[in-house]
Structures are given as C-alpha cells and as structure tokens.
Amino acid sequence: MGSYPALAFLLLFSATLSSSCDGGKVLVYPVDGSHWLNMKILVEALHSQGHQITVLRSSTSWYVSEFSPHYTSITITQEQTQNIESQDFMTSFLKRSIEIRRNKGTIWAFVEFYRNIFNMMGDNQKVVAKLIVSIFENETLIKELKETRYNIFLTDPAFPGGVLLAHHLQLPMVFNVRWLFNGEAHFAIAPSPLSYVPQLFTDNSDKMDFFQRINNMIRHSILAYMYYFVSNPPYQAVCDHYFGPDVSVMSLMQGADLWLMRVDFIFEFPRPSMPNVVYIGGFQGKPSKPLSxxxxxxxxxxxxxxxxxxxxxxxxxxxxxxxxxxxxxxxxxxxxxxxxxxxxxxxxxxxxxxxxxxxxxxxxxxxxxxxxxxxxxxxxxxxxxxxxxxxxxxxxxxxxxxxxxxxxxxxxxxxxxxxxxxxxxxxxxxxxxxxxxxxxxxxxxxxxxxxxxxDKPMKPIDSAIFWMEFVMRHKGAAHLRTESYKLPWYAYHCLDVMAVFVAFGVLIIALVWVSCRWLIRRLISTTKTTSKSKNE
Amino acid sequence: MGSYPALAFLLLFSATLSSSCDGGKVLVYPVDGSHWLNMKILVEALHSQGHQITVLRSSTSWYVSEFSPHYTSITITQEQTQNIESQDFMTSFLKRSIEIRRNKGTIWAFVEFYRNIFNMMGDNQKVVAKLIVSIFENETLIKELKETRYNIFLTDPAFPGGVLLAHHLQLPMVFNVRWLFNGEAHFAIAPSPLSYVPQLFTDNSDKMDFFQRINNMIRHSILAYMYYFVSNPPYQAVCDHYFGPDVSVMSLMQGADLWLMRVDFIFEFPRPSMPNVVYIGGFQGKPSKPLSxxxxxxxxxxxxxxxxxxxxxxxxxxxxxxxxxxxxxxxxxxxxxxxxxxxxxxxxxxxxxxxxxxxxxxxxxxxxxxxxxxxxxxxxxxxxxxxxxxxxxxxxxxxxxxxxxxxxxxxxxxxxxxxxxxxxxxxxxxxxxxxxxxxxxxxxxxxxxxxxxxDKPMKPIDSAIFWMEFVMRHKGAAHLRTESYKLPWYAYHCLDVMAVFVAFGVLIIALVWVSCRWLIRRLISTTKTTSKSKNE
The missing domain is CATH 3.40.50.2000 (Glycogen Phosphorylase B;)
Structure with missing residues (x-):
C-alpha cells in the first residue's frame, strides 16, 4: 500500500515530462544549401510533434523558402553576393577541382587543392559572418527574439553564426551537425587519435599504414591552419566585438548541449564519442512510395x-x-x-x-x-x-x-x-x-x-526528436556535457602537471649528481689525506 | 506498386531479425560476490526473453547458486580458498582500511592504502586465475562448451577469466562492466584525459585544480603499476601458456563486441566514450512493492x-x-x-x-x-x-x-x-x-x-537486452568496435609519426645552420681576400 503514492508520484513525473514540451518554441538558424535539406527534415519532424518553429533566413537565401506550412520565417535583408551553393560558383569550383585532381600526386596539386578550398572557405565565411552582424545590429529583432522565450536553439555549426546568436540569447543549443568549419565535428569535442581516425581529404580508412598516418597528420595540421587563419577569424572578430576577448567561437561551440550527429557507424568508422552526442545518421530514411x-x-x-x-x-x-x-x-x-x-x-x-x-x-x-x-x-x-x-x-x-x-x-x-x-x-x-x-x-x-x-532500438529521426524535446524539458543537458573545454589547453593536456613531474625528476637527478660528486670528492680527498699522512 | 515488394523485403528483414534471437544460447562467466547480484539481473532478464542461459560457477562460490529457475549451471570443482567477498576477509580488510584512513594525509597511510589493495588484488587474482586453468584443462568440458554453439558469451571483466575463455571458444563477447582489474573500464577503450576524468581513489570531481590533477596523475600511475605488476601477471601467464606470447589479456579485453557499462551520466561525470559502449546504469531500478x-x-x-x-x-x-x-x-x-x-x-x-x-x-x-x-x-x-x-x-x-x-x-x-x-x-x-x-x-x-x-528513450534493462540480442543476431558488433587496440602503443599514440616530423625538423635546422655557416665563412674569407688584395 505504501508504494502507491510513490508510483503516483512517478506517473506525475512522466505526465509533467511529456506535457512540458508540447508546443515548445524552437528557433532555427540553418546553414543554406544542401545543409538546409537536412535541417528541413528535423524542422518538419518537430512541426509534426506540435512545436512552433521560427527559421532565421537571409533575403539572399537560395534554398530556405520564406513561406512554409511547417515554420514561420524571419528574413534578414542582405545585399546579394555570390553564394557557395550557387550553380555558377559550383560549376567553376568543380572544374578547378577536377583540373587539380588530374595532377594528383604532384606538389602543385597538393598546394592548389588547399588553396582552392581556402579561397572558397575564406570568401564564404566573410559573407556568412556578415549575416550575424546584421542580426546583432537589429535591436528590434534581438528584442523580439529575447521576448519570445524560445525553448531551444537549433543550428548547424558548419558556419557558426547560430552559435554566436544562441550565446547572445542565452538559449539551450542543439546542433544538427557533421562538419564544423575546421573538419569533422567529433574533432571539436572528443579526443580523436589520428592513428585510427582518418581526417578529411585523406581517402584513409581507420586502418592506416605508416605513410597514411603521416599523411593523416599533415592534412590534420593543414585543417588546423585553415581554422586559425581562414575559417575562424571572421567569426572571432564578431565574437570579440560583442562578447569581449575572453570568449572564443570554439568554446561556444563546445558548450552546445546536444550534438545530433549525422553519422551512423555502419558508414562511419568507429571513433571516440561523448555522452552528449546522439547519432542520427540515416534520419532521412523512409520507405519508398510507388513510382509514377x-x-x-x-x-x-x-x-x-x-x-x-x-x-x-x-x-x-x-x-x-x-x-x-x-x-x-x-x-x-x-x-x-x-x-x-x-x-x-x-x-x-x-x-x-x-x-x-x-x-x-x-x-x-x-x-x-x-x-x-x-x-x-x-x-x-x-x-x-x-x-x-x-x-x-x-x-x-x-x-x-x-x-x-x-x-x-x-x-x-x-x-x-x-x-x-x-x-x-x-x-x-x-x-x-x-x-x-x-x-x-x-x-x-x-x-x-x-x-x-x-536494427536499432529507435529510428534515428525519433531519436532526434526525443533528444531535442529532452533539452526543451530540462532546459539543456548539462549532465551529459563535459566542461573540460573551459580548461586552458595546457591544463587540458596535463602539460602543466607533466612539467612539474619533469622538473621534479630533473631536480632529483641533479641532487643525486651533486651528492655523488660531493661524496666522491670527499672520498678522494680523504684518501689523499690518508695516504699523505701515511707517507708523512 | 513497385515499392511493395521492397516493403515486403523490409518486413521480412525485421521478421528474420526478431526470430533469429529467439531462444539464443548464452554462456555466462560471472564474477562472484556483489558483481553476481548485477549479473543475475541480466540473466533473469535474458531468461524472461526466452533465452537459454548456462552459468559457469566455482564449487566454492558463495553467491552463485547451483540451482536456479533462470539458468543451468556448470560447476567447476576447486579447493576451498579464502574469497575476496567472504565475511571474514571483508571484516579484516575493512578494519585495516579504517585504520589507514584514520591516518589520512600521511605518507604512511598513502603507502599502506595501496599495499592493502595490492595484497588483496594479488592474492585474489591468483585464486581466480586458477579457475580458468581448471576449465582449460578439462577437455570434456571444453568440448561440450564448443559443441553447444553458444550465441554470446556474457562476462564481467573485473576478473578477466571469462575474457580468456571467450577467446578460446571464439564466441562474440559482451561485458557487464564498470571496473576492470586496473580501474574504471572506460580507461581501457576510450581516450580519457586525466585533466577532467577523475581516477579511482582520488575523491576528485571532473573539475580539478592543479594539485588535484597532480594527485589524479599520481594515482593513475599507481593503478597502471598495479595492473602491470599485480593484477595482470596471473592472467597473462595463462594467456601466454594457452595462446602464445603475442596475445595480451588487455587486447582480448579491448576486442569485446559490446560493453554494457553500469554507468549513467546523472551519476558519473561526462567523459569520452566509444560506439560499442551501452550505458545501462540504473538497470536494477524497478517500482517499489508494498511493505510487509x-x-x-x-x-x-x-x-x-x-x-x-x-x-x-x-x-x-x-x-x-x-x-x-x-x-x-x-x-x-x-x-x-x-x-x-x-x-x-x-x-x-x-x-x-x-x-x-x-x-x-x-x-x-x-x-x-x-x-x-x-x-x-x-x-x-x-x-x-x-x-x-x-x-x-x-x-x-x-x-x-x-x-x-x-x-x-x-x-x-x-x-x-x-x-x-x-x-x-x-x-x-x-x-x-x-x-x-x-x-x-x-x-x-x-x-x-x-x-x-x-527520462530516457528506453529503460536501461531493455537497452541491455536489445543490445545483447543484437550481438546474437549479427554474431558480434564489429562495426561499432575500433580495432585500434591492435596497433603497437607507439603507433596508437602517433609517436612514430612525431619522431619522423621531429627528425625532419632537426634535419632542416641542421641544413640551414650548416648552409649559413658555410655562407658566412665564405663571406668572411672573401672579405679578407678582398681587403688583403686591396692592401697589397
């Protein structure tokens, strides 16, 4: 008998849980182009669960429609610029890429390949970073966004404008992600040994020989270089201006509550993960319909x-x-x-x-x-x-x-x-x-x-919905997220601790050496004195 | 119309999937004592799903009953020895532990604490390792186990006898695990930065100051020492004898298909994970029944x-x-x-x-x-x-x-x-x-x-059952498991690649230095010659 109230209490729990996310308010900051095709699937799924979705879009957007039965949009006026996903840009980028590939194996092709990518990323980052400035400068819009009290902020951090906005609005942030602006997303949050985690553009599998591992390391370094000198600076400038010099774009990114990763390990090679990563690879999958x-x-x-x-x-x-x-x-x-x-x-x-x-x-x-x-x-x-x-x-x-x-x-x-x-x-x-x-x-x-x-306990799209609603219900997912990204890099890698151990080791060796020298000299002098006195 | 056969094909898939694990055969090699209380819950859950379970037990077992409605047991005759989980042993171990704890903060207590643990582990490992030898030497039993064609091998690797037997029988292996014989189980498969992953016996949280991180590193090193010189040798000896010198107990352990980890991140601090880790922390949870x-x-x-x-x-x-x-x-x-x-x-x-x-x-x-x-x-x-x-x-x-x-x-x-x-x-x-x-x-x-x-998509115990049946259906979970453990340690940590880079760097510096010296000398000698010839 005593357990019934406890049971009732549990039932009350579940009722609160399931009702508290009904009609949640979701703010979506998508990346344009093919990334939007992925995001749209999540938006439609959220809409089917009764949530209200607001999508922020640029007036120059090519893919993100202004009107949809699934969401309300807010359009940010921007001057027309060349977009990474436009047909013309793509055709010329493709032509250049094939030309470079034709010379594969030469130093020229290696350098040109990255120059081609860097140019594309650099130009694009500047354009996309401008959008977030337009939003930050629009006080009416910011006020409206703050007052709406959204439950979660959903974004694709491939271009991290959304990450900055979520921080500005102080909203729980969920990623629909596979790529960051510096490579595969896992690299930003999980320790990823380069000995078996292949980096982008290497054509490596998770089983690499010595030379493939050298290649992996070199290409990883190039992407790190691209991050520091090409992709990150336009966003970091915005970050510095609005949040001060102590906030880095990367740390804001690493602070996301949940990473809905467009990865399934039947496709991706197994690699280290984190508790706040949910794998939704194949979430677009659905049974086929009859053909025309x-x-x-x-x-x-x-x-x-x-x-x-x-x-x-x-x-x-x-x-x-x-x-x-x-x-x-x-x-x-x-x-x-x-x-x-x-x-x-x-x-x-x-x-x-x-x-x-x-x-x-x-x-x-x-x-x-x-x-x-x-x-x-x-x-x-x-x-x-x-x-x-x-x-x-x-x-x-x-x-x-x-x-x-x-x-x-x-x-x-x-x-x-x-x-x-x-x-x-x-x-x-x-x-x-x-x-x-x-x-x-x-x-x-x-x-x-x-x-x-x-053969999964839950369809990837249902998993995505469950975890987005989880973040709505609990106003985040702090218990699944490490805060180790707040550590300075030398502390994260225990270099300070190592330094102390090395210093201690050196000190001991030095002490032993000095003592030994002193002892030996003492011994020699004693022997000399003794032999002298004997001789005398 | 064209899609119906495809749909039928998918349905056929699921039918094959769900039927193929009905009445699976499960071989269980438990760890005695409180570990068995955990394992028993999984055994009962598997039994309730219609699987046939065989439990290997020692004749001296204190907790694992010979007879049960949920499993058949095979008893291995062993001479009576002091068991780690016996009341007498525990009382004396506890007394010693409290005595040591009373002197906490002294060097003596620090040393004695580990001596106490090492003694306990060392003695126990020898006893428990003997059990696996008794099994390996029992040819009739091994033949019987091989002929039964079990679908999975379920074990707790806290004492890794089961790991050796699973390898001998070549069965897909699933762990019910939190501790290995060298500390927390994650350390064996996921990269675990000691800057925010607290090691056993440190009383640290995931937020450590400098001195706590030093403590963490020291205690981690002591456990590594215990692994190499106390816990591992009795098993490695068995391993060497039966599988040759190239097989290490650790690599067999790292080759497990699935790790059912008795961890939930509402309790454990977030830390890196791997795709073949399934978190079942709290799987013992169930509604309360009325009291007497x-x-x-x-x-x-x-x-x-x-x-x-x-x-x-x-x-x-x-x-x-x-x-x-x-x-x-x-x-x-x-x-x-x-x-x-x-x-x-x-x-x-x-x-x-x-x-x-x-x-x-x-x-x-x-x-x-x-x-x-x-x-x-x-x-x-x-x-x-x-x-x-x-x-x-x-x-x-x-x-x-x-x-x-x-x-x-x-x-x-x-x-x-x-x-x-x-x-x-x-x-x-x-x-x-x-x-x-x-x-x-x-x-x-x-x-x-x-x-x-x-607030989970699935109850932990259901998750455990799903994934055990998954391994039965697919004869393993190779796609979720990294094989990086097969790399030599220096390759895993990219030390060989680093060495090449350092050598290359040194070579370049040396070349530059030699060239510069040559150039300067040349310049000087030219100047001297010029001034000489001017003077003449």
Missing part, C-alpha cells in the same frame, strides 16, 4: 536485368559533354535499363536502354526491387538512402567529403569507386558489371549493412 | 517526519560497537523514525524511534513516500535505487569505490558525506538535519536527478 506510371513502366521493362540509377546531386549534374559521352557509352554496353538524372546536352552515344530525367524521385526508385546499382557522387543523403534500401553503390566522387564518403562504402565491401579524371568506357563498364555480378558480394554486403542500419 | 504489514505500520507511525533508512551493504553491516553507538545516539536525537539494517549487538543508546532489522526490502522502502533520507556506504546498487526513487543520501563510505561514488552524489547536490574515522554524534546529527531540512535543496536536487534518470 511512366517511370514504373520503364523500370518494369528491364526484366530480370534490373535498373541502374544515376545521379550526381543537385549542383553537379552537368559534368560537361566529354564525361557524359563516356558514361552514356558505358551504359550502352549493359543489358540493364538506366535512369539517369542528367542536365545538359543529350549524349550522342546514348542507347534507348537509358532514360534521361531532369529530376528523380531518388528514394522511391532506390527502394524499388528492380534497382541493382546506384551511381552517385557520394553525397551523404544519397548514400544513406542506398543503405536504407540495400542498393550497392558505384561512386564517382567529385569534391568535398565525397571521396572520403565512398572510401567508407568501399571499405565495407558495398561499393566500387571510379576516378572522374581517368574515367573511360572500359573501366566504368567493368566496374558496373562487377557490382551487378551476382557472384560478387556487393549486394550481399549491402543487404547486411542495411540490416544493421535498421 | 509490520514494517508499513512502523513507517506510517513516523507521521509527517518520515523515515530514515540505513544500511551499509551485505558485507559491511557490522562496524563494531563504538561506531554503532554513535550512529544510534545520532538517530535518537531526531524526530524521524529509522529503519536500520544492523548485524551485531544492539546499541545501548538506541531509542525506540529506531527499528533494527537483519534484512531490508531496500528498493521497496526507498520507494515509500515517507522515506526522507538514505544512509548508505555508497555501493552503486543502493545509490541507483535512491536515484530511481528520488531519495537524498547521507554517505558513510568505507572501502573501494565508495568514496568516489558519494563524491559524485555530493557534486550533484544530493548528498552529504560523513567520514567514518571522525564520526561523532554531533556531526552525524547535523548532517542528517541538513538533508532533512525542507529549506535545503537536497530533496529538490534529487528529484531533478531522478527525473533526468527516468
């Missing part, structure tokens, strides 16, 4: 051979006529049907087994049982959809993290990679035939990977 | 003042008459009723507000709404039950991890600590009054902590 009747008809016409699906992402679909012809010829060699998302001139060598489309219901066609191979540039959205549906991959990586992404798939035995710079009909055809070969383990491996991906 | 009528009557008679519950664990209940009298007198000063689990002579100063019992339905009484304070030695079972039910704690830590445990509670503002060596009526009374004071935040803080503990 003409697409379904085309797909069905493939018979037992099945279908190859090809797309190189939103911004990279046009690789130029030369490469398109090679791809078309390779497809022409195969008995499969092909659905190819292609923008630009129709290749001459195209056979009628290939259907060109300007847009593709990617998830639906990947979920179709006739789909045999997914040819992709290696963006994470597509990769996770392929894993969700168990479709092996042919990767043609082009820029950014795409090489590293397909390396991960290859190491799991579910993908082949072809180099865009040395692409020819023969190698492409043979790679495709390899993956299609039922004797080869690609399909089997991908089914196993898919099985592991699905 | 006499106990309920006594508890109810406390009126508005409520009840204090006191127990010092299974093995430590008798602290001797002196301390018992102090405790009894303190209780006599209070208006509350007290339920005290006490073995030994009835204290003379006991008032009738205190009921002595030989056994306590701990979880049920902690879940009673009249319970106001829990007086405990700081064992984790009791602590998690107190957190589960939201009861603030008065800690009287005695040995092992108990000091560190109550330090964690104190840092959360839910406990006070009294030193058993300086215990007096006044300080005990005032500590109890403090916690009971409704103006003080202990109860509030504990309710918040309890709320955080309950």
């Amino acid at each position: 009747s003409d697409l379904e008809e085309f797909v069905q016409s493939s018979g037992e051979h099945g279908v190859i699906v090809m797309t190189l992402g939103t911004l990279l679909s046009n690789l130029g006529p030369e490469i398109s012809e090679i791809i078309a010829s390779a497809f022409a060699n195969l008995p499969q049907k092909v659905v190819w998302r292609h923008i630009g001139k129709r290749p001459i060598t195209l056979r009628n087994n290939t259907m060109l489309v300007e847009w593709l219901p990617q998830n639906d066609i990947l979920g179709h049982h006739k789909t045999k191979v997914f040819v992709t540039h290696g963006g994470t959205n597509g990769i996770y959809e392929a894993i969700y549906h168990g479709v092996p991959v042919l990767g043609i990586p082009l820029i950014f993290d795409q090489y590293d992404n397909v390396v991960r798939l290859k190491s799991r035995g579910v993908a082949e990679i072809v180099e865009v710079t040395t692409l020819d009909v023969e190698s492409l055809t043979s790679s495709l035939k390899n993956i299609l070969d039922p004797e080869k383990p690609y399909k089997q491996n991908m089914l196993k990977l898919s099985q592991l991906h699905h | 009528s006499d106990l309920e009557e006594f508890v109810q008679s406390s009126g508005e003042h409520g009840v204090i519950v006191m127990t010092l664990g299974t093995l430590l209940s008798n602290l001797g008459p002196e301390i018992s009298e102090i405790i009894a007198s303190a209780f006599a000063n209070l208006p509350q009723k007290v339920v005290w689990r006490h073995i030994g002579k009835r204290p003379i100063t006991l008032r009738n507000n205190t009921m002595l019992v030989e056994w306590l339905p701990q979880n049920d009484i902690l879940g009673h709404h009249k319970t106001k304070v829990f007086v405990t030695h700081g064992g984790t079972n009791g602590i998690y039950e107190a957190i589960y039910h939201g009861v603030p704690v008065l800690g009287i830590p005695l040995i092992f991890d108990q000091y560190d445990n109550v330090v964690r509670l104190k840092s959360r503002g839910v406990a006070e600590i009294v030193e058993v060596t300086t215990l007096d009526v006044e300080s005990l009374t005032s500590s109890l009054k403090n916690i009971l004071d409704p103006e003080k935040p202990y109860k509030q803080n504990m309710l918040k902590l309890s709320q955080l503990h309950h």
Whole structure:
C-alpha cells in the first residue's frame, strides 16, 4: 500500500515530462544549401510533434523558402553576393577541382587543392559572418527574439553564426551537425587519435599504414591552419566585438548541449564519442512510395536485368559533354535499363536502354526491387538512402567529403569507386558489371549493412526528436556535457602537471649528481689525506 | 506498386531479425560476490526473453547458486580458498582500511592504502586465475562448451577469466562492466584525459585544480603499476601458456563486441566514450512493492517526519560497537523514525524511534513516500535505487569505490558525506538535519536527478537486452568496435609519426645552420681576400 503514492508520484513525473514540451518554441538558424535539406527534415519532424518553429533566413537565401506550412520565417535583408551553393560558383569550383585532381600526386596539386578550398572557405565565411552582424545590429529583432522565450536553439555549426546568436540569447543549443568549419565535428569535442581516425581529404580508412598516418597528420595540421587563419577569424572578430576577448567561437561551440550527429557507424568508422552526442545518421530514411506510371513502366521493362540509377546531386549534374559521352557509352554496353538524372546536352552515344530525367524521385526508385546499382557522387543523403534500401553503390566522387564518403562504402565491401579524371568506357563498364555480378558480394554486403542500419532500438529521426524535446524539458543537458573545454589547453593536456613531474625528476637527478660528486670528492680527498699522512 | 515488394523485403528483414534471437544460447562467466547480484539481473532478464542461459560457477562460490529457475549451471570443482567477498576477509580488510584512513594525509597511510589493495588484488587474482586453468584443462568440458554453439558469451571483466575463455571458444563477447582489474573500464577503450576524468581513489570531481590533477596523475600511475605488476601477471601467464606470447589479456579485453557499462551520466561525470559502449546504469531500478504489514505500520507511525533508512551493504553491516553507538545516539536525537539494517549487538543508546532489522526490502522502502533520507556506504546498487526513487543520501563510505561514488552524489547536490574515522554524534546529527531540512535543496536536487534518470528513450534493462540480442543476431558488433587496440602503443599514440616530423625538423635546422655557416665563412674569407688584395 505504501508504494502507491510513490508510483503516483512517478506517473506525475512522466505526465509533467511529456506535457512540458508540447508546443515548445524552437528557433532555427540553418546553414543554406544542401545543409538546409537536412535541417528541413528535423524542422518538419518537430512541426509534426506540435512545436512552433521560427527559421532565421537571409533575403539572399537560395534554398530556405520564406513561406512554409511547417515554420514561420524571419528574413534578414542582405545585399546579394555570390553564394557557395550557387550553380555558377559550383560549376567553376568543380572544374578547378577536377583540373587539380588530374595532377594528383604532384606538389602543385597538393598546394592548389588547399588553396582552392581556402579561397572558397575564406570568401564564404566573410559573407556568412556578415549575416550575424546584421542580426546583432537589429535591436528590434534581438528584442523580439529575447521576448519570445524560445525553448531551444537549433543550428548547424558548419558556419557558426547560430552559435554566436544562441550565446547572445542565452538559449539551450542543439546542433544538427557533421562538419564544423575546421573538419569533422567529433574533432571539436572528443579526443580523436589520428592513428585510427582518418581526417578529411585523406581517402584513409581507420586502418592506416605508416605513410597514411603521416599523411593523416599533415592534412590534420593543414585543417588546423585553415581554422586559425581562414575559417575562424571572421567569426572571432564578431565574437570579440560583442562578447569581449575572453570568449572564443570554439568554446561556444563546445558548450552546445546536444550534438545530433549525422553519422551512423555502419558508414562511419568507429571513433571516440561523448555522452552528449546522439547519432542520427540515416534520419532521412523512409520507405519508398510507388513510382509514377511512366517511370514504373520503364523500370518494369528491364526484366530480370534490373535498373541502374544515376545521379550526381543537385549542383553537379552537368559534368560537361566529354564525361557524359563516356558514361552514356558505358551504359550502352549493359543489358540493364538506366535512369539517369542528367542536365545538359543529350549524349550522342546514348542507347534507348537509358532514360534521361531532369529530376528523380531518388528514394522511391532506390527502394524499388528492380534497382541493382546506384551511381552517385557520394553525397551523404544519397548514400544513406542506398543503405536504407540495400542498393550497392558505384561512386564517382567529385569534391568535398565525397571521396572520403565512398572510401567508407568501399571499405565495407558495398561499393566500387571510379576516378572522374581517368574515367573511360572500359573501366566504368567493368566496374558496373562487377557490382551487378551476382557472384560478387556487393549486394550481399549491402543487404547486411542495411540490416544493421535498421536494427536499432529507435529510428534515428525519433531519436532526434526525443533528444531535442529532452533539452526543451530540462532546459539543456548539462549532465551529459563535459566542461573540460573551459580548461586552458595546457591544463587540458596535463602539460602543466607533466612539467612539474619533469622538473621534479630533473631536480632529483641533479641532487643525486651533486651528492655523488660531493661524496666522491670527499672520498678522494680523504684518501689523499690518508695516504699523505701515511707517507708523512 | 513497385515499392511493395521492397516493403515486403523490409518486413521480412525485421521478421528474420526478431526470430533469429529467439531462444539464443548464452554462456555466462560471472564474477562472484556483489558483481553476481548485477549479473543475475541480466540473466533473469535474458531468461524472461526466452533465452537459454548456462552459468559457469566455482564449487566454492558463495553467491552463485547451483540451482536456479533462470539458468543451468556448470560447476567447476576447486579447493576451498579464502574469497575476496567472504565475511571474514571483508571484516579484516575493512578494519585495516579504517585504520589507514584514520591516518589520512600521511605518507604512511598513502603507502599502506595501496599495499592493502595490492595484497588483496594479488592474492585474489591468483585464486581466480586458477579457475580458468581448471576449465582449460578439462577437455570434456571444453568440448561440450564448443559443441553447444553458444550465441554470446556474457562476462564481467573485473576478473578477466571469462575474457580468456571467450577467446578460446571464439564466441562474440559482451561485458557487464564498470571496473576492470586496473580501474574504471572506460580507461581501457576510450581516450580519457586525466585533466577532467577523475581516477579511482582520488575523491576528485571532473573539475580539478592543479594539485588535484597532480594527485589524479599520481594515482593513475599507481593503478597502471598495479595492473602491470599485480593484477595482470596471473592472467597473462595463462594467456601466454594457452595462446602464445603475442596475445595480451588487455587486447582480448579491448576486442569485446559490446560493453554494457553500469554507468549513467546523472551519476558519473561526462567523459569520452566509444560506439560499442551501452550505458545501462540504473538497470536494477524497478517500482517499489508494498511493505510487509509490520514494517508499513512502523513507517506510517513516523507521521509527517518520515523515515530514515540505513544500511551499509551485505558485507559491511557490522562496524563494531563504538561506531554503532554513535550512529544510534545520532538517530535518537531526531524526530524521524529509522529503519536500520544492523548485524551485531544492539546499541545501548538506541531509542525506540529506531527499528533494527537483519534484512531490508531496500528498493521497496526507498520507494515509500515517507522515506526522507538514505544512509548508505555508497555501493552503486543502493545509490541507483535512491536515484530511481528520488531519495537524498547521507554517505558513510568505507572501502573501494565508495568514496568516489558519494563524491559524485555530493557534486550533484544530493548528498552529504560523513567520514567514518571522525564520526561523532554531533556531526552525524547535523548532517542528517541538513538533508532533512525542507529549506535545503537536497530533496529538490534529487528529484531533478531522478527525473533526468527516468527520462530516457528506453529503460536501461531493455537497452541491455536489445543490445545483447543484437550481438546474437549479427554474431558480434564489429562495426561499432575500433580495432585500434591492435596497433603497437607507439603507433596508437602517433609517436612514430612525431619522431619522423621531429627528425625532419632537426634535419632542416641542421641544413640551414650548416648552409649559413658555410655562407658566412665564405663571406668572411672573401672579405679578407678582398681587403688583403686591396692592401697589397
């Protein structure tokens, strides 16, 4: 009998818990471009749970719509500037990247590769950092944001404007994250030994030989350099101006309550983590819907051979006529049907087994049982959809993290990679035939990977919602977050303690030496005195 | 239409998944004593899911019963030896520990403290390591174990006999773990910066000043020493004998598929983790059941003042008459009723507000709404039950991890600590009054902590079951487990890469120096020649 009130008390607990986050107010500061596609999924999921979402967007935004049934937007007026995600910028960046890649292995290519990245990051950071200044200077807006009393602040710290705003508004902060402006996000919060944690742009797996580890360390140092001298300064200037010189952008970032990491370890190599990291990799996954009747008809016409699906992402679909012809010829060699998302001139060598489309219901066609191979540039959205549906991959990586992404798939035995710079009909055809070969383990491996991906106590998107609501309910997640980032760097790495030990060691050695010398001299002098006195 | 077969395929997946672990075969190699109390909970949970469990036990086992409705046991005959968890051993170990603690702060106490621990560990390791030899030498048993084709091997690596056996049988291995034979389990797999990860026996929190960090490093080194020279050798000898000199006990341990860690971050300080660590801290938690009528009557008679519950664990209940009298007198000063689990002579100063019992339905009484304070030695079972039910704690830590445990509670503002060596009526009374004071935040803080503990997507015990079945379904969890432990230590820490960089740096400096010297000499000689020729 005595336990009933206690039970009632517990029930009351849960009632309070579940009601306290109903209709939470969420302020979202997204990163534009493909990052927004990810963020939108979380926004829609939050909206479906009855939360009110406000999205801060720039008037020059290309992806983030002003109007949506899922959120209210606040638009910050900005002058039109070249955006990192614009088609023109991307086409020229891609051209330059392929030119550099063609000279891979030379010092020139190595230097130019990073110069290309640094330029892009530097220019972009300056533009994006301006947005946060516009917000800080807009007193009416800041007042309005403060008065709304949001429950959480959701942002993608790839460009950390949101991090500064969350600090200014003193709101619990949740990240939807994979990349920071200095590389993979884990590097900012979890100790990440470079001996088995591959750095961006290395094409390394988690098993590296000596020279790969040297490469890993060098590229890590270059990214650290980029952070200190290219990516960070525009934000740090804002930080210094508004919060004083003692606050660093990195420490604000490390102070986030929760990191919803777009990572799943069926894809990413295992690496150290922290208690406030929640893995939501594959949160975009959902069952496929039926195809439109003409697409379904085309797909069905493939018979037992099945279908190859090809797309190189939103911004990279046009690789130029030369490469398109090679791809078309390779497809022409195969008995499969092909659905190819292609923008630009129709290749001459195209056979009628290939259907060109300007847009593709990617998830639906990947979920179709006739789909045999997914040819992709290696963006994470597509990769996770392929894993969700168990479709092996042919990767043609082009820029950014795409090489590293397909390396991960290859190491799991579910993908082949072809180099865009040395692409020819023969190698492409043979790679495709390899993956299609039922004797080869690609399909089997991908089914196993898919099985592991699905075998979770909770769907990644539900996990994301649970933990965002957790932060709303408890006004943060302090108990999951280390505050070690507040330590000076030498204290964090115990260098001060080491210094004391070394000093102590040296002191002891010195003492022993001095004592020994003194003793020996004493002994010698005693011996001399004795022999003298004997002689006398 | 095209997506239905794909959906059917997915459903087939889940069906295969859920059926493939029905009636899994689990081999359990427990650690005796209080560790078995934890393991038993997992065994019972697995049994309730329809799995067949076999438990390996020693004929001298004190806790692990031969017969149980939940498992079949295999008994290994061993000669009777003194067990670490026996009452006699514990009483003498405790006496020695308190004597040492009384001299805390002296060099003698520091040395004796570790000598006491080393002796205990050393003696015990030898005894426990013998058990695994008995098993390895029993060919019939090994054959039987191999032929049964178990799906997983569940063990507590505090004494790593099971780790060796799992390797011998080549079974996927799951740990139920908090301690290894060299300290906290995280230290073996996750990089753990000593600047904010407190080591065992330091009484440090995760916020340490300079001297606390020095202390942390020293105590860490002592535990490393204990590992290399006391705890590990008996097992390494077995390992060398059966698996050859290239296999280390530590690497076998680091190769476990899954670590079910008896940790929750409402209690433990946040620290780096790994993807194959599942946190099940508080998995013993369950709602309270009604009390027996006499106990309920006594508890109810406390009126508005409520009840204090006191127990010092299974093995430590008798602290001797002196301390018992102090405790009894303190209780006599209070208006509350007290339920005290006490073995030994009835204290003379006991008032009738205190009921002595030989056994306590701990979880049920902690879940009673009249319970106001829990007086405990700081064992984790009791602590998690107190957190589960939201009861603030008065800690009287005695040995092992108990000091560190109550330090964690104190840092959360839910406990006070009294030193058993300086215990007096006044300080005990005032500590109890403090916690009971409704103006003080202990109860509030504990309710918040309890709320955080309950606010999880999944109950810890369900999480444990899910992941054990996951390992059964997939014959391991390779994708969650780093294999970095296979690297040599200098490669893991990138020392070889560093050496190359340093050598390269030195080479460049040397080259520059040599070139400069050559240039200067050349210049000087030219000047001299010129001035000479001018002079001539």
